[in-house]
Amino acid sequence: MLPIDAAAHGSRWRRRHPGEKAVLGFGLTLCAVALPAWPGAALVGTATLAVLLGPAGVAPRLLWRAFRVPLGFCVTGAAPLLFQVGGAGGLVSPAPDGPLHAGELLLRTSAASLGVLLFAFTTPVSDVLPRLVRAGVPAPVVDVALVMYRIGFLLLDTVARVRQAQHARLGQASRAAAWRSLAGLGATAFVRAFDRAARLQDGLAGRGYDGTLRVLVPRAEVSRRFLAATAGLLAVLVVLTYALRGLLT
């Protein structure tokens, strides 16, 4: 299991309805994207971090490990805004207001990423997928996604073990060996995926498979109090952003 999903299964908010957490996490993400980056994204980022580490109870180390991935993308993506091509300064020169725009982008992407992480760290994908049918996603697509989710973890585990075995047999000793090993790894993943699917098919056929994958979904009630608190938080962030923006400009 991947670290984020493993953390979601053990989350303090695991039993909360996914809809509540979606409204909170994606609401914060939308605020981060739609509000002015300064001070909006900074406020949203701070609030999201407070919710993640406080009520949601996400371990700081786990959060940092997950957050450094999008942070790396954010930094890489913001760097080109520091420069401009052409103009009076030559072929490549520092962009006017480049640091400001890069900083704003960094704030916005960081805050938005934290919003999605809030949802991901508290809601296992297995809780979300079966509920998507009610949201209007065709059942066959949800079934395929469910199978992808289940087989994906098994395949990742298989790939990790094959890679370990290749290492032990000097499969990475030279560049040519590394390429051979990598190709073997890809082909093994393909073979194992179809083998798993065939075995799953046999098992389901023995249990009267009729084309729909029925899974137990943990029962959860939507908490009006939680939704009201979420709406309050989002409203405060919007009002505070425009109030501070008025004061700062």
Next chain:
Amino acid sequence: MHIAEGYLPPAHAAAWAVASAPFVVHGVRALTREVRSNPESTLLLGASGAFTFVLSALKIPSVTGSCSHPTGTGLGAILFRPPIMAVLGTITLLFQALLLAHGGLTTLGANVFSMAVVGPWAGFGTYWLLRRSGASLMVAVFFGAFVADLSTYCVTSVQLALAFPDPGSGIPGALAKFGSIFALTQIPLAVSEGLLTVLVMRLLTQSSKAELLRLGVLSKLTGKGGSKGAEAGAAGEEKETVTR
């Protein structure tokens, strides 16, 4: 490289979501039809999607000395066809956003357009044209994967340039800026992905003939629906597969 969460302005994020929607809806219809007429294909498609997800998690060595991930869109499109890849790619991108914090939900439309729509269609189109013109399977697979990878990053460059025009030279300057940054890493990576895809396909023709026949990849090799050149080249491949 996926476009990170929150990177695109809201109007751009919405526009790319609208642009990719028809392709995804077309793919969903194709997938739903397939599953309704053939229920056991749910598992096969799920396995295919899981393979795509795992393929995008493999690290490939780059010529520059670093390593990166293959997009997997070329191989996926050749094996499963572009409409199905639009759906599988969308689900894969959704899983990557939620399970790996790669990409994002507000940028899902833009990422789907580059990785699950343009990449697979460009890669499959190249593969199909080469096979029709009589190229061997492995040559077609190499260029299919190469073009799929490179077109994905070209579209990503366009998306970024449209969102962040250069202050001095506008969208063309931004395109040159983002394009040259990607070109440094992505041309070697596209070559690497092409080579890797050829190696994987070569192993698959030896070990998974039944699956390739079921997916219709090897049926082209036996000449059904392929051009004469493709048939001739394929017959050799088929013979080679059988004798091994």
